[in-house]
Structure formats: structure tokens, C-alpha cells
Amino acid sequence: QVQLVESGGGLVQAGGSLRLSCAASARTFSSLAMGWFRQAPGKEREFVARISRNSIYTYYADSVKGRFTISRDNAKNTVYLQMNSLKPEDTAVYYCAADPDYYRLESGLSRDWGQGTQVTVSS
Numbered sequence: 001q002v003q004l005v006e007s008g009g010g011l012v013q014a015g016g017s018l019r020l021s022c023a024a025s026a027r028t029f030s031s032l033a034m035g036w037f038r039q040a041p042g043k044e045r046e047f048v049a050r051i052s053r054n055s056i057y058t059y060y061a062d063s064v065k066g067r068f069t070i071s072r073d074n075a076k077n078t079v080y081l082q083m084n085s086l087k088p089e090d091t092a093v094y095y096c097a098a099d100p101d102y103y104r105l106e107s108g109l110s111r112d113w114g115q116g117t118q119v120t121v122s123s
Contacts, residue, residue: 009117022096033102038092
């Protein structure tokens, strides 16, 4: 099982930026696809972005495309989510997930999840 720890959340004004990090415990990090999800109050968890093991492939939800960038550093066992042009509707708890299957990440059925980090965007 992979342990994932998110960090970097906080309070930011609309139009601002934040960079989230997710550190993984697995020595096999480079063999895992990684993803970001979010859950706003009263809403279901939704997919945000995913990245393949070697960073060749990335994919974003339409709601964040062009504003968010997912990246990873396999030497540091860390995946990032750079969030720019933030909007109040981006307010949510953000979670990272790990999965050996890149395409399964979007389903939300991955086994390994972090505890989440709160992002609040004020208007």
C-alpha cells in the first residue's frame, strides 16, 4: 500500500495561485500513475487531473483545463498540482491518488489516497 501526504493548501483570493504537493512513500513511485481529485462541501468527489508514470501523458477535467498543471518528480516521489487563475468554485478538499493503471485513475476507484488538503478561494 502507498502512503500519500498532500500539502500546500490554503486560503487565496480569486485569480491567485497555489501549488499542491503529494509525497508518496512507495519505492515504486515511478511505476504508478498519479492523480488529483477534489471534493467540495455537499458535493461528490470529482476528478481533476492525472499523469502517467513517465509524465508523457496528462489529462484534465474540463473545469480546470488551461488553469491547472499536473507534474511529477520521480526522484522525489512527489506529484504536484499547480493551480492558477483560481476561482471560488475551486474551493474544495484536494486529494491525490495512486494507481498502477493510468486510465483507472479517472474512475476514482484507486486503492491509495491521501488525507486531503483544503483549498479555499475567496471572491
